[in-house]
Amino acid sequence: MFKVFVTRAIPEEGLNLLRKYCEVEVSPYDRMLTKEELLEKVQGKNAVITQLTDKVDKEFFEAAKEVKIVANYAVGFDNIDLEEATRRGVYITNTPDVLTNATAELAWALLFATARRVVESDKFMRAGKFQSWAPMLFLGKGVTGKTLGIIGAGRIGQAFAKMAKGFDMKILYTARSPKKEFEEETGAQYVDLDTLLKESDFVSIHVPLTPETRHLIGEKELKLMKKSAILINTGRGPVVDEKALVKALKNKDIYAAGLDVYEREPLFEEELAQLDNVVMLPHIGSATEEARRDMSILVAQNIIDVIEGRVPRTLVNK
Ligand code: DGY
Numbered sequence: 001m002f003k004v005f006v007t008r009a010i011p012e013e014g015l016n017l018l019r020k021y022c023e024v025e026v027s028p029y030d031r032m033l034t035k036e037e038l039l040e041k042v043q044g045k046n047a048v049i050t051q052l053t054d055k056v057d058k059e060f061f062e063a064a065k066e067v068k069i070v071a072n073y074a075v076g077f078d079n080i081d082l083e084e085a086t087r088r089g090v091y092i093t094n095t096p097d098v099l100t101n102a103t104a105e106l107a108w109a110l111l112f113a114t115a116r117r118v119v120e121s122d123k124f125m126r127a128g129k130f131q132s133w134a135p136m137l138f139l140g141k142g143v144t145g146k147t148l149g150i151i152g153a154g155r156i157g158q159a160f161a162k163m164a165k166g167f168d169m170k171i172l173y174t175a176r177s178p179k180k181e182f183e184e185e186t187g188a189q190y191v192d193l194d195t196l197l198k199e200s201d202f203v204s205i206h207v208p209l210t211p212e213t214r215h216l217i218g219e220k221e222l223k224l225m226k227k228s229a230i231l232i233n234t235g236r237g238p239v240v241d242e243k244a245l246v247k248a249l250k251n252k253d254i255y256a257a258g259l260d261v262y263e264r265e266p267l268f269e270e271e272l273a274q275l276d277n278v279v280m281l282p283h284i285g286s287a288t289e290e291a292r293r294d295m296s297i298l299v300a301q302n303i304i305d306v307i308e309g310r311v312p313r314t315l316v317n318k
Contacts, residue, residue, distance in 0.1 A: 001022060001023050002021065002022035002023070002046045002047070002307050003022065003023045003025070003044065003045045003046050003047070003066075004018060004022050004023065004024045004025070004045065004046065004047040004048070004049065004303060005025050005026075005027075005041050005042055005045040005047075005048050005049070006024065006025070006026040006027060006048075006049040007027050007032075007033055007038060007041070007048065007049065007050050007051055007054050008026075008027050008029075008030075008031075008032070008033075008051050009026050009027070009030070010049065010073055010292070010295070010296045010299070011289075011292050011293045011295075011296040012296075013293050013296050013297050014293075014295075014296025014297045014298070014299055014300035015296065015300070017297060017300040017301070017304070018300040018303060018304070021303075021304050021307050022046075022047075022303070022307060025041075025045075027041065032051070032053045032054070033054070035055070035059075038054060038055075038060070039059060039060065039063040040063075042060065042063050042064035042067065043063055043064065043065075044066055045064060045066060045067060046066050046067060046068050046069075047067065047068060047069045047070070047071065047303045047306065048064060048067055048069075048070050048071070049071050049072075049073055049299050049303075050070055050071070050072050050073065050079070050080075051072075051073055051074070051079075052072065052073075052074040052076055052077075052078075052079050053079070053265075054079060055079055056070055056072075056079060056080040056081060056085070056092075057081045057084065058081060058084050061081075061084055061085065061088050061090065067090055068090060068091060068306055069090065069091040069092075069093065069302065069303055069306045069312060070085065070090060070091070070092050070093075071093045071299040071302045071303055071312075072092065072093065072094050072095070072299075073095060073295055073296070073299055074094060074095060074286070074295075075094050075095055075096050075099055075103075075155075075156075075286075076094070076208055076209065076235075076236060077092060077094050077316055078208065078209040078210070078236060080092055082316065082317050085317055086317045090317075091302075091306060091311075091312050091315055091317065092315070092316050092317045093299070093302040093312045093313075093314045093315055093316060094314055094316050095286075095294075095295040095298045095299060095314065096155060096314055097155065098291055098294035098295050098297075098298055099285070099286035099291040099294075099295060100155045100156050100159045101159055101291075102285065102286045102287070102288040102290070102291035103156045103159075103234055103285040103286055103291075104156050104159035104160040104163055105163070105288075106234055106260060106281070106284065106285045106287075107156075107160050107204050107206075107232050107234045107258075107260075107285075108160070108163055110232045110234065110258025110259070110260065110279055110281065111143070111202055111204070111230065111232055111258060112143070113258060113279045114230045114232070114255075114256040114257065114258040114277070114278075114279050115140050115141040115142070115143055115202075115230060115256075116138075116140040116141075117138045117140045118279075119279050120138065120276050121138050124138070141201070141228065141230065141255065143167050143169070143202075144167045144168055144169075145167070145168050145169065146167075146169055146170075146201035146202065147169065147170045147171075147172060147199055147200045147201050147202070148161065148164050148169045148170070148171050148172070148200060148201070148202050148204070149171075149172045149173070149196040149197065149199070149200025149202065149203040149204070150171065150172070150173040150174070150188070150196075150204055150206060151173075151174050151193070151196065151203065151204065151205045151206060151207055151216070151217075152173075152174065152175060152205065152206035152207030152208075152235065153173045153174070153175040153179050153182055153188070153206070154175075154206060154207075154208075156206045156234075156235075157173065157175075157204070157206030157207075158179070158182050158186075160204055160206065161173065161182070161186050161188055162185065162186060164186070165186070170187075170189075171186050171187060171188035171189070172188065172189050172191045172195070172196045172199060172200055173188050173189070173190060173191070173196070174190070174191065174192065174193050174196055175190065178190040193216075193221070194224055197221055197224040197225050198224050198225070198226070200225070200226075200229060201226065201228065201229055201230070202229065202230050202232065203225060203229060203230070203231050203232065204231075204232040204233075204234070205217070205231075205232065205233045205234070205235045205239055205240070206234070206235050207235055207236075207239060208235070208236065209235070209236035209238055209239060213236075213239050214238050214239065215238065215239070215240070215241045216239050216240075217231070217239060217240045217241065217244075217245075218240075218241040218244045219241065219244040219247070219248075222244055222245065222247075222248040222253055222254060223248075223253060225248075225253070225254050226254075227252065227253060227254065227255065228255050229254050229255060230254065230255050230256045230257065230258065231245070231254055231256075231257045231258070232257070232258045232259075233257070233258070233259050233260065233261055234260040234261065234285045235261060236261055237259075237261040237262040237263040237264070237265060237268075238263050240263070241263075242262065242263040242268065242269045242272070243269060245257060245269075245272075246269050246271045246272060246275070249272075249275050249277050249278055250271070250275065252277075255277065256277040256278060256279075257277070257278045257279075258278070258279045258281075259272070259278065259279070259280050259281065260281045260282075260283055260284060260285050261283055261285075262283075265283060266282075268280070298313075298314065301313060302314060302315075
């Protein structure tokens with residue numbers, strides 16, 4: 001019988017679907033597996049459902065000799081050695097679309113939390129410091145009518161931009177090539193990265209992590225941003241040079257940052273936690289009940305596709 005290993009529990013909807021077709025073993029631990037545990041568990045399995053915290057590298061494939069598909073429970077797949085998988089004829093799939101709105105919505109949550117100093121204000125209330133309404137208490141930045149810069153106009157970047165409609169914003173974007181339909185729908189303008197950084201009041205990162213995008217935003221780029229601008233990152237941590245970001249936030253080279261991802265997760269530059277002008281979340285971009293349920297169904301469907309002899313529907317190593 002076709003055997004599937006799931007490296008960490010995911011919503012039951014997908015697992016129940018899979019159980020109709022194959023044998024499913026789920027890691028009993030509510031934590032990331034160690035490398036040794038992972039390599040032991042994947043032996044003899046025909047499919048593995050991995051998390052973005054699992055390294056799927058040469059050693060993984062050496063251990064998982066029977067594996068036909070690795071279904072990553074994420075839209076990003078920078079944890080996977082795609083070339084090695086392709087060389088070995090292993091399908092790699094991801095979970096696009098089903099988490100688009102959830103992640104775009106979280107980018108907005110960070111944008112408002114930083115612009116309107118929501119977390120600082122909440123801390124203030126809990127500390128019992130609220131004495132009276134005050135004209136200068138927690139002044140933040142307005143959003144309506146401002147310029148929104150989107151780095152990477154893929155599915156999530158575009159959804160994030162479309163959500164700006166009600167705020168009457170001017171939208172600038174970078175992408176590998178201009179996206180005509182997107183421009184028609186949102187009035188977005190295709191610009192180069194420097195222009196976007198110089199002109200935007202809010203800069204939101206939506207590119208995948210690749211060798212080209214690692215440290216795309218470093219000291220030089222942060223200096224190009226307005227002192228009043230806010231940087232939002234719900235993509236991948238290493239796209240931003242975190243040390244340079246700390247420096248920029250400390251020096252007030254930018255106004256604030258809203259982060260859901262970090263350079264060395266689960267670690268982050270300790271100084272970030274000392275700064276009031278940063279809001280930090282524990283990589284929860286796709287963490288809605290709906291998105292995580294639909295992600296579980298999609299990883300299952302990809303595996304069922306393989307069991308039934310089809311090419312999996314969201315294959316990334318075509
Ligand atoms: C993804 O799917 O790549 C997200 O980062 C998960 O929240």
